[in-house]
Amino acid sequence: MKSYSPFRQKVYEVVKQIPKGKVATYGQVAALAGNPKAARAVGNYMRQNPDQRTIPCHRVVGAGGALIGFSFGMVEDKKKLLEEEEVLFIKKSDKVDLKRSGWRKY
DNA sequence: ATTTTGACTTAAG
DNA sequence: GCTTAAGCCAAAA
Numbered sequence: 270m271k272s273y274s275p276f277r278q279k280v281y282e283v284v285k286q287i288p289k290g291k292v293a294t295y296g297q298v299a300a301l302a303g304n305p306k307a308a309r310a311v312g313n314y315m316r317q318n319p320d321q322r323t324i325p326c327h328r329v330v331g332a333g334g335a336l337i338g339f340s341f342g343m344v345e346d347k348k349k350l351l352e353e354e355e356v357l358f359i360k361k362s363d364k365v366d367l368k369r370s371g372w373r374k375y
Numbered sequence: 376a377t378t379t380t381g382a383c384t385t386a387a388g
Numbered sequence: 389g390c391t392t393a394a395g396c397c398a399a400a401a
Contacts, residue, residue, distance in 0.1 A: 274398080274399090276397090277398085277399095294383090294384090295382075295383050295384085296383070296384065299397085304396090304398095306383090306384085306395080306396045306397060307383090307396075307398070308383040308384060308396085308397080309381065309382090309383045309384085309396070309397055309398075310381090310383090310396090310397045310398040310399080311382085311383075311397090311398095312382040312383055313380090313382075313383095313398065313399070314382090314398085314399095315382055316381075316382050317399095318382095326382080329382080330382095331382085331383070331384085332384055332385085337382065337383080338382030338383090
């Protein structure tokens with residue numbers, strides 16, 4: 270187990286803490302990690318994805334619930350199908366319903 | 376140390 | 389709603 274940068278660890282922790290059936294935006298994760306503007310860096314971390322089974326990177330979406338990132342095929346198969354059972358989608362726009370499935374830290 | 380790049384975000388046209 | 393521009397951050401070369 271290698272030790273990553275503090276911010277990196279925090280980001281992974283935050284993503285791991287995302288409850289099932291809910292999604293968080295990059296900006297949200299970045300903010301919870303301590304840097305509200307590090308959304309880009311967060312995306313990069315997800316891209317590396319050191320532990321796919323422990324880090325639900327598929328639960329991290331773009332601002333407004335846009336299904337950006339990942340691969341094109343993934344959005345159609347993996348992501349959409351997986352989320353379809355957990356997260357509510359907006360068929361009208363192919364986006365995640367942040368209003369209902371948006372991760373909220375009470 | 377400087378430059379490039381990338382799974383971002385927001386604002387403006 | 390989509391495209392362009394600018395902002396901001398972190399890691400790799």
